[in-house]
Amino acid sequence: MRQDRREKRSHKGHPRGDDQRRLIAIEAARIISELGVRDYHQAKLRAAERLGIDDERDLPKNVEIESALKEYQRLFGGEAHIERLAQLRSAAIEAMRYFARFEPRLVGAVLEGTADEHSAVCLHLFDDNPDGLALFLDERGIPYEQIERRLRFGRDDEADVDAYRFDAGDVTMDLTLLPLDAQRQAPLDRIDGKPMRRANLAAVQQLLDESGSR
Template sequence: MPAPSRVRQELAQEAARIMLDDGIRDFGLAKRKAAEHLGVDARHEMPGNLEIQDAAIERSRLFADADSQAAYRSRLAAALVVMERLRHLEPRLVGPLLQGLVESQPLINLHGFAETVEEVILELGERGIHCETGEHRYRSRQGREQRVPFLAFRGPDDTDVELTIFPLDGIRQAPPSPVDGRPMARAARHEVERMLEDAAQSAGLSAAAD
């Protein structure tokens, strides 16, 4: 496979910057904005979603500093608080935070599992948590579209939480990732705890080296 062209690499890097800095989750929109910013014809060969994700991960590592590392640990800790409070939903962490990315918008993406979304809305309301409702659309490799409801609400430490509610048996099969079409990566609470421990340890080593 030939190496990607310089323009394609620049488009991937610019799209990654836009997604991280502007909190854009739509790969197509990020690509169009990247082409506009670089003055490239939108019909030019565009990078794939996986190329953009790889560029975002690399950018996050390259520009990591004490503040961004602290923000990452803080968001993981906030995710753990929510996951503990909703442990009966067997929540799973997904999305950029799971990939180690620190976006400008402190958003925590979780998958939860319940018989109905209404029972989760009722429970949150009883806890005094107001939530907005929405819907995600996932397309399988067979081309079938699945619509899954999500609840958006405020979490700890000024974070926003987006909790997608799947049926109980949805825990067995993750929906396809918009990046590569493979089952979306998910992390249970004990895995997020380990991620936080590793991040804290890395921060301690960095401080000792300084």
């Protein structure tokens, strides 16, 4: 009985489990929002180090960080966050029209509403010609950085694909080129491991219209 009381006092003085995960998630959300760290795993490791928590069992899941990030932006983002999100969604609509031949889909933070001043507009484009997008950009004189990105489509199904990044004014565009059949099967989201949510032009326009009417 005395041992039980000692254990309860210890837990009260040094929060464990859910409490520590919550603290790390909140700090990770601050790091992501204020410092522009886009990697959730890196953000939670930095948050745990800052809080002096070294037990990996206390690290929150990515979905917990995503939830904390939405709460952080709701509490501290204010009108600036709302205006920046609208700006990014407007830029996404313009880009989707420009790249219409590639049947673009919006993904990521701009779609989910967690975007901030550090976020890029992320689009999935589709073409069976692996050089199609590079040729399109070259023909229009758009300078870009080409990178390789690994996506997961299932537990044992990964693929390396090309992605292209460039700045359009004060907005960074991030375009991932996928084969046409990838329109039917979205890659798995790094946050929850489920098929990534994607939106076509009409759906993004509706999001922008709804946010403007509030």
